[in-house]
Amino acid sequence: MVAFTAMVISSCESKEALPVIALPSNCDTTHLTYNGGIDSIINTQCAVSGCHVPRGGAGAASFTTYAGLSSYASGGKSAQIYTCLMYGNPYRMPNVAQPGWNTCDLDKITQWVLDGAPQ
Numbered sequence: 451m452v453a454f455t456a457m458v459i460s461s462c463e464s465k466e467a468l469p470v471i472a473l474p475s476n477c478d479t480t481h482l483t484y485n486g487g488i489d490s491i492i493n494t495q496c497a498v499s500g501c502h503v504p505r506g507g508a509g510a511a512s513f514t515t516y517a518g519l520s521s522y523a524s525g526g527k528s529a530q531i532y533t534c535l536m537y538g539n540p541y542r543m544p545n546v547a548q549p550g551w552n553t554c555d556l557d558k559i560t561q562w563v564l565d566g567a568p569q
């Protein structure tokens with residue numbers, strides 16, 4: 451049972467569909483790139499102290515570089531970052547939302563992953 455729970459927690463596996471959420475009118479989810487804005491969302495919402503930084507917390511992978519992030523962002527709907535951001539996922543990320551986290555950030559990261567996570 452412990453081994454099963456550990457496997458589920460660390461993989462964020464969930465197959466639930468992402469509900470459609472009305473985007474704020476000024477939320478542009480086109481032509482997203484890591485260097486063109488996704489980096490600042492990741493650096494303020496995920497790669498924060500105690501979380502997705504080197505030697506962060508509880509074994510979380512480091513997302514401080516594109517190289518460290520891209521393996522978790524590739525694969526479209528099966529990418530770990532995509533499944534981890536899904537509603538209904540009991541281990542949904544961010545597990546502790548940082549100041550300023552909003553649906554536009556959520557939709558930009560998920561659209562970037564669906565676009566193939568370009569650098």
Ligand code: HEM
Pocket residue numbers: 459460461462495496497498500501502507508509510511512522530531534535543544545546547548
């Ligand atoms: C939108 C921001 C975030 C995203 C996209 C994200 C994404 C992910 C992903 C893909 C995983 C599974 C891969 C791994 O094991 O590292 C994960 C696990 C984890 N994340 Fe996050 N995360 C975010 C924010 C946070 C924050 C703010 C914290 C700390 C408060 C955090 C703590 C963790 C921990 C502890 C794990 C489990 C590591 C394990 O058990 O192996 N994450 N997250």
